[in-house]
Amino acid sequence: GEDVEQSLFLSVREGDSSVINCTYTDSSSTYLYWYKQEPGAGLQLLTYIFSNMDMKQDQRLTVLLNKKDKHLSLRIADTQTGDSAIYFCAEKRGRNNDMRFGAGTRLTVKP
């Protein structure tokens, strides 16, 4: 399809790991991103991965990229209540300069 797709909701307990999944559209996408949006706020860049990598780790965040399946995931270890937000997956396609975003996954962390 033409859309970046994400599941809409995820609920986890505090201290558990969260895994947010995304499928993107363009095999020529050069960079893939995860952004976090809290209520009433803009988007905060969390992490990104270049398309020639298959994993990137940054503190509690682990990004996995399966280029063959055009599948991207974000794992948050030891999820905290402050991680509750909407998480957007985005791709920067080939020679274009725009980014295409998914609809976002709302992560709820229960105490």
Added chain:
Amino acid sequence: DTGVSQNPRHKITKRGQNVTFRCDPISEHNRLYWYRQTLGQGPEFLTYFQNEAQLEKSRLLSDRFSAERPKGSFSTLEIQRTEQGDSAMYLCASSLGPNSYEQYFGPGTRLTVT
């Protein structure tokens, strides 16, 4: 705070009126982007500038929309003859330059057209 700033944060206007939003990017960033975000959706690309030049426009940017970046610093987005369908969050982002892959977003301007 040296992040991207946008003004106003909220704007309520009547259908048919014109509105203008402003974005101040991070000071050394050459690229500036405008996105629109409707409820329950991710941002959609509208247009971007490299310095003062507008290099790309989305098909979402109808003739009623115009964006400028006259001195290559701040940018304005004007919507003429607003329609209810224009109600959305308008987000601005900036990046360092052509080889930069990190876009930093401002807090957005929420437009409500009544």
